[in-house]
Amino acid sequence: MKISEEECQIGELTDSNLAIALRLLRESGYVILESVLPRNLVEELQTAFNQLLMPNMENQQKDSNWNRRGGCHALYGMPFMHPLVIENSLGLQIIEEAMGKDIWTLLPYHTNTTFPGAGMQHIHRDTQHLFPELPYALPPTMIILHIPLIDFNESNGSTQVWPGTHLITDIDSDASQSGQLEERAKSMPSARINMPAGSLVVRDMRVWHRGTPNRTQTVRTMTSIVYFRQLHRFPQHLTHLASIPQAAVDLMSERAQHLCRYNPIE
Numbered sequence: 155m156k157i158s159e160e161e162c163q164i165g166e167l168t169d170s171n172l173a174i175a176l177r178l179l180r181e182s183g184y185v186i187l188e189s190v191l192p193r194n195l196v197e198e199l200q201t202a203f204n205q206l207l208m209p210n211m212e213n214q215q216k217d218s219n220w221n222r223r224g225g226c227h228a229l230y231g232m233p234f235m236h237p238l239v240i241e242n243s244l245g246l247q248i249i250e251e252a253m254g255k256d257i258w259t260l261l262p263y264h265t266n267t268t269f270p271g272a273g274m275q276h277i278h279r280d281t282q283h284l285f286p287e288l289p290y291a292l293p294p295t296m297i298i299l300h301i302p303l304i305d306f307n308e309s310n311g312s313t314q315v316w317p318g319t320h321l322i323t324d325i326d327s328d329a330s331q332s333g334q335l336e337e338r339a340k341s342m343p344s345a346r347i348n349m350p351a352g353s354l355v356v357r358d359m360r361v362w363h364r365g366t367p368n369r370t371q372t373v374r375t376m377t378s379i380v381y382f383r384q385l386h387r388f389p390q391h392l393t394h395l396a397s398i399p400q401a402a403v404d405l406m407s408e409r410a411q412h413l414c415r416y417n418p419i420e
């Protein structure tokens with residue numbers, strides 16, 4: 155969906171656009187806000203990430219089995235830690251409405267990158283239902299926020315999604331391995347997430363999706379930050395969390411620090 159210049163400037167959707175975004179997220183499982191980040195920031199991020207991705211590119215050339223898709227972790231400095239990336243208020247406005255204000259995330263965030271020559275990915279969902287034994291879908295508890303750093307189109311591997319599949323419950327959790335999703339998806343409508351660089355994608359992580367071939371000579375990258383609903387007072391099951399350097403914490407606002415509250419600080 156397109157939002158106004160003013161909404162981009164103040165970082166807040168109007169009530170009516172927020173309602174549309176939430177409806178799309180609820181019914182389709184994802185919503186796209188087109189071209190919301192400033193061009194110069196997107197270019198700066200793209201250059202910085204392409205430098206980080208260079209070693210992966212080199213591995214890819216050495217290893218013929220490398221499937222030419224992957225990514226890297228962001229660094230704890232600028233431009234990676236820019237507030238429009240790690241605490242984008244338009245994205246968070248939607249996510250907080252969907253999962254409550256007490257959401258959290260983990261750093262470092264990562265990218266989904268498709269290198270030139272990448273083929274088709276298998277169809278999958280990134281997370282299962284919270285209660286997979288129940289025959290109905292609960293509201294989301296994990297939402298991913300992507301920012302494309304290049305225009306996404308059908309030539310460079312824009313993501314393919316099956317709208318509404320976050321609500322499907324009658325399929326095994328290992329279905330992506332067994333090819334069941336591929337089989338079932340054949341008779342279902344899908345869409346390509348073609349969008350300008352600097353858009354925001356807010357996606358329920360249960361939606362079926364896949365990366366598609368990159369037939370260009372250009373690296374296709376999007377940033378990916380996962381937000382979680384607070385289900386318990388403390389996520390005890392999370393161990394080996396990366397430590398954030400104090401210097402990076404100093405770059406973060408109070409809000410960003412609160413969002414990343416489970417990362418230890420070194």
Ligand SMILES: O=C(O)CCC(=O)C(=O)O
Binds near residue numbers: 266311
């Ligand atoms: O890179 C893409 O287009 C999609 C990849 C993805 O979302 C995934 O691997 O979970």
